[in-house]
Amino acid sequence: xxxxxKRNKKKMALIFACFCAAPGLRAQAGTVIVEPNQLIRDxxxxxxxxxxxxxxxxxxxxxxxxxxxxxxxxxxSKSDNTLVTTxxxxxxxxxxxxxxxxxxxxxxxxxxxxxxxSASQKMEGQSSNADVAGIDYERDYATSVEGEENYNGxxxxxxxxxxxxxxxxxxxxxxxxxxxxxxxxxxxYFAVSxxxxxxxxxxxxxxxxxxxxxxPIVSSMKIVSALNPADFTMLTxxxxxxKQLSDEIFHRDSLVK
Amino acid sequence: MNRMTFRLALRNLGRNLNRNLATGFAxxxxxxxxxxxxxxxxxxxxxxxxxxxxxxxLGHITITPPGGFKNSLVDPASYSIDRDQQIKIExxxxxxxxxxxxxxxxVGTGLVGNGxxxxxxxxxxxxxxxxxxxxxxxGYRKFEADSKVWVKxxxxxxxxxxxxxxxxxxxxxxxLKKNKMHLETFTTSNKPASLDCTPGNTxxxxxxxxxxxxxGLDWQGEFTAGDAEIVSIYKGYTIDKNDxxxxxPLDLAQKLYNTDRINGYTxxxxxxxxxxxxxxxxxxKEKLSSAGVSVDVFxxxxxxxxxxxxxxxxxMGGWFLVIGLVVFGIVALSISNSATIxxxxxxQEIGMLRSMGYSQSRIRELFLTENLxxxxxxxxxxxxxxxxxxxxxxxxxxxxxxxxxxxxxNFKMQPAAVDLIVAAxxxxxxxxxxxxxxxxxxxxxxxxxxxxxxxx
Numbered sequence: 001x002x003x004x005x006k007r008n009k010k011k012m013a014l015i016f017a018c019f020c021a022a023p024g025l026r027a028q029a030g031t032v033i034v035e036p037n038q039l040i041r042d043x044x045x046x047x048x049x050x051x052x053x054x055x056x057x058x059x060x061x062x063x064x065x066x067x068x069x070x071x072x073x074x075x076x077s078k079s080d081n082t083l084v085t086t087x088x089x090x091x092x093x094x095x096x097x098x099x100x101x102x103x104x105x106x107x108x109x110x111x112x113x114x115x116x117x118s119a120s121q122k123m124e125g126q127s128s129n130a131d132v133a134g135i136d137y138e139r140d141y142a143t144s145v146e147g148e149e150n151y152n153g154x155x156x157x158x159x160x161x162x163x164x165x166x167x168x169x170x171x172x173x174x175x176x177x178x179x180x181x182x183x184x185x186x187x188x189y190f191a192v193s194x195x196x197x198x199x200x201x202x203x204x205x206x207x208x209x210x211x212x213x214x215x216p217i218v219s220s221m222k223i224v225s226a227l228n229p230a231d232f233t234m235l236t237x238x239x240x241x242x243k244q245l246s247d248e249i250f251h252r253d254s255l256v257k
Numbered sequence: 258m259n260r261m262t263f264r265l266a267l268r269n270l271g272r273n274l275n276r277n278l279a280t281g282f283a284x285x286x287x288x289x290x291x292x293x294x295x296x297x298x299x300x301x302x303x304x305x306x307x308x309x310x311x312x313x314x315l316g317h318i319t320i321t322p323p324g325g326f327k328n329s330l331v332d333p334a335s336y337s338i339d340r341d342q343q344i345k346i347e348x349x350x351x352x353x354x355x356x357x358x359x360x361x362x363x364v365g366t367g368l369v370g371n372g373x374x375x376x377x378x379x380x381x382x383x384x385x386x387x388x389x390x391x392x393x394x395x396g397y398r399k400f401e402a403d404s405k406v407w408v409k410x411x412x413x414x415x416x417x418x419x420x421x422x423x424x425x426x427x428x429x430x431x432x433l434k435k436n437k438m439h440l441e442t443f444t445t446s447n448k449p450a451s452l453d454c455t456p457g458n459t460x461x462x463x464x465x466x467x468x469x470x471x472x473g474l475d476w477q478g479e480f481t482a483g484d485a486e487i488v489s490i491y492k493g494y495t496i497d498k499n500d501x502x503x504x505x506p507l508d509l510a511q512k513l514y515n516t517d518r519i520n521g522y523t524x525x526x527x528x529x530x531x532x533x534x535x536x537x538x539x540x541x542k543e544k545l546s547s548a549g550v551s552v553d554v555f556x557x558x559x560x561x562x563x564x565x566x567x568x569x570x571x572x573m574g575g576w577f578l579v580i581g582l583v584v585f586g587i588v589a590l591s592i593s594n595s596a597t598i599x600x601x602x603x604x605q606e607i608g609m610l611r612s613m614g615y616s617q618s619r620i621r622e623l624f625l626t627e628n629l630x631x632x633x634x635x636x637x638x639x640x641x642x643x644x645x646x647x648x649x650x651x652x653x654x655x656x657x658x659x660x661x662x663x664x665x666x667n668f669k670m671q672p673a674a675v676d677l678i679v680a681a682x683x684x685x686x687x688x689x690x691x692x693x694x695x696x697x698x699x700x701x702x703x704x705x706x707x708x709x710x711x712x713x
Contacts, residue, residue: 064478106472111484115370115470123480 036143039157042182043175044137046204047218048237053078053245056206057087058132062125062233071124073132075237081250082133096255097123099133107255114255120169125233126198126223130169132235137161140168148179151186155179170197183216196226206240266626273599281635283591288639288680289646290584295676296647297668298577304659304666305569306531306558307400312494314381314391315557316359316523317534318541320346323553326562329520330364330379334476337518342550349544350524353537357394357527360387361519363510367473369503371433371463373454378429378471379501382510383523386414388424394525405664410438410489413506421509422488423469428499428663430490434463439486442467471503475515483513492664499663531557569659585683592684593691596628600695607699608707617700624696625689632688636681647672 048056058073072088086095094109097117104121107114119130137143141161148157161173172190177183187200200223204216218237225231248254270277309315321329325336338346343361350359363382368375389412391397400406408424416422422439430436442465453462472482485505493499511517526537534556542554555562600607610620647670656665699707 106480106482108482111470111482112468113370113372113470113484115368115472115482116373116375117368117472117480121480122474122478 034145034157036145036159037138039145039159039177039182040137040141040143040161040175043177043184046181046183046216047134048075048077048082048240050077050242051079053243054240055243055245056240057238058084059236059238060124060127060132060233061236062127062231064125064231065228066230069125075132076243076245076249077134078245078247078250080136083249084132097129097133098250098252098255099129100250100252101136104129104133105252105255112256114252118169126225126231127233127235128169131200131221131223135169137173140164141173146174149176151176154185156185181216198226199224206237262623262626263630265623266630269623269627270631273602276595276598277631280591280595281631281638284588284632284635284684285639285642287584287588287591288636288684289643291581291680292640292643292672292677293646293670294577294580294584295680296670296672298573299673299676300669300671301573301659302570303671304403305566307396308404308494308659308662309563309566310525310531310557311391311394311397311400312404312406313498314383314523315563317526317529317531317557318353318524318538319521319555319557319562320350320524320541320545321521321553321555323551325521326553326555330366333364333514333520334516334518337476337516337520338552339518342552343519345548345550346522346545346552349541349548349550350522352544353524353526353541355526355529355537357525358390359522359524360384360390361507361522363507363514363516363519365473365510365514367471369429369433370470370472371435372468372470373463375470375472376429376432377501378503379498380471380503380505380510382505382507385418385506385508386412388412388504389414391525403667403669404494404662405666406492406494408489408491410487411440413488413504416486416488418506418508420488421483421485422506423485423509424489424491424504425469425487426493426499426502427490428493428496429501429503430487432500433469435467435469435487436490437464437467437487438490439467439488471513473514475513476518477515479515481513481515483509485509494662494664496661496663534558565661588684589687589691592628592632592687593695595631596624596688596691597695599627600624600692600699604699604702604707607696608702608704611700611704611707617697620700621693621696625692628688628692629685632684636684640677643672646670 048054054077056075058075060071060073062069070088071086071092074085074087076083076085080099080101082097082099084097084099086092096105096107096114098105098107098114099119104117104119105114106117117129119128119133119135121129123129123132140163142164143159143161146158146160148155150156156176156178159175159177161175163171170189171192172194174188174190175184176186178185181204183204184202186202189197189200191197200221202218202222203220205219206217207214217240220237221235223233223235310317319326322336322338329336338361347359350356360383363380365380365382367378367380369378370376388408392401392408410424411422413422413424416439420439425433425435467487469485469487470482471485472480475481485503491504493502505513507519526534529537538554538556545552545554553561557563558566560567607620610623611617615623651669655668657668658665
């Protein structure tokens with residue numbers, strides 16, 4: 001009887017160990033069990049994202065090789081789709097990046113058709129199309145929790161996001177997500193070679209005004225080049241407002257005026 | 258050599274007809290083998306040369322910023338030539354002797370879209386009349402006939418600049434499912450066809466118009482895009498170019514990439530031996546240097562820009578050397594053998610001639626004339642036979658695919674005079690050498706022993 005109990009105890013311990021170590025499902029950090037996909041899902045909700053429609057202005061200031069550039073965009077987002085329209089400079093006015101679920105399209109007034117471009121394509125300064133039009137972390141990346149730490153006095157989870165296939169704009173993203181509000185505070189983007197490409201730090205001083213649950217929304221993102229730290233791009237989101245957006249505007253054919 | 262010696266040699270050749278015929282055949286077939294293998298070797302060299310100058314549009318001379326040839330595709334802005342330098346370079350090129358024409362070029366990369374999907378492209382941009390000029394050179398016409406490359410549609414210079422006409426390689430047009438050109442799809446509305454990108458429905462929809470979109474980073478690092486119309490489709494000679502190349506007018510490319518710079522010049526010469534451009538290149542380098550322009554100047558066969566030519570010619574040269582050595586060896590042994598046996602068999606005759614007062618040198622002259630006559634006649638027969646073989650062979654198109662090319666080339670035989678001369682000189686030298694050695698040893702022997710030597 002005693003021997004049988006010992007055997008069962010071993011079995012139970014083994015089952016428990018397997019359960020805790022199951023990769024991709026959950027991770028144990030300290031005594032708290034966290035669900036990495038839920039973390040990243042929450043972090044995405046704090047980006048420029050809405051199921052029904054969100055509109056905002058985006059100001060982009062870049063310094064590259066000592067040269068400063070400024071531009072302004074209007075961002076319209078609904079579900080998986082984002083439409084980024086250039087407002088300034090005047091020579092680029094009307095140029096559009098449209099991110100659909102799994103593709104990004106560019107259109108410039110006068111073109112007969114839009115052209116499909118890569119999500120990792122540089123848009124301006126240090127920012128890529130994916131940075132501006134949004135990254136679907138949950139769909140394109142396999143997320144795992146690597147630990148926890150203090151970041152600027154805030155307790156954060158350290159996440160590692162590995163691209164699932166060709167859909168990810170970056171091969172690996174190492175992200176810091178706050179423990180309390182699940183906000184993405186910092187992201188390091190790595191190439192396939194393992195080389196650090198750039199680092200983004202984010203702030204959350206915006207709140208979506210209508211129908212929101214009052215969660216903070218991203219207000220700025222500073223992207224710094226790893227190759228030359230003097231080169232950076234600051235993305236500032238302002239005038240956020242909930243708006244019912246028609247599905248029609250998020251269609252490739254509707255870009256051609 | 259006097260007439261008497263010649264007549265004696267001719268008569269003696271008839272006396273040992275069988276052996277002399279065997280020797281003659283060995284020399285003839287050896288000579289044919291040399292001519293044939295040398296002709297193939299020359300042909301390969303010629304084809305790769307024509308493909309480099311005309312097929313890949315390297316021209317006879319290429320001018321790039323220092324390091325630009327290797328790096329301009331990766332970083333075109335950093336390896337470019339500004340307007341001031343362009344003026345100086347063009348002045349220097351214009352003074353080149355034997356200049357046919359020259360053209361600035363610009364290279365670029367990006368994505369080309371058909372409305373449903375995008376693919377990478379490599380863009381080569383030249384003045385709009387450049388392709389027309391290249392295709393009208395005699396060298397290109399020969400290359401076109403040999404390689405079956407083709408072009409259809411309009412010349413870039415024939416269409417108005419506002420159309421943004423481009424020529425697209427056949428492989429890329431297939432990838433994009435764009436197999437029609439502007440003239441075939443033009444409608445008065447000039448509106449592109451609406452697209453159905455659903456898999457399986459795209460084929461007809463995509464080929465309904467000739468419209469393309471080009472996108473990439475301009476030379477200031479900003480994202481850029483623009484429309485283009487396919488006005489011409491051509492068969493690119495190399496696989497990589499055929500699957501990715503777009504040729505655009507320089508103006509269109511400079512507008513797309515937002516620059517007035519270029520990446521280099523390609524220069525075509527006339528009435529020159531393409532294998533002897535060293536002096537022309539040297540002179541041009543000096544002129545450019547004295548004009549204060551720092552650039553790289555390459556002849557088309559420079560290993561830095563055309564390693565394929567070097568590799569192919571070195572490999573073929575190695576093969577030819579091996580084949581040549583084997584054939585030369587056989588011919589040399591045949592001649593030497595024949596000369597030795599002839600002299601041995603005729604030792605009594607040598608003794609008799611010596612007893613009649615013929616000097617050793619006179620006897621050597623007699624035998625030398627015989628063997629030289631045999632060698633020359635055999636070589637002539639070999640040359641005639643080789644000419645017949647080559648003529649028959651060249652009546653047919655024999656398709657051979659060279660490495661990394663899209664179309665088979667006509668593998669004709671192309672004899673080179675220099676190879677013929679070398680082979681002939683070698684045979685003559687062997688004949689003289691073998692006969693001299695054989696006769697030397699016998700003519701020095703005692704007359705009595707020569708006269709009483711029994712035939713074995």
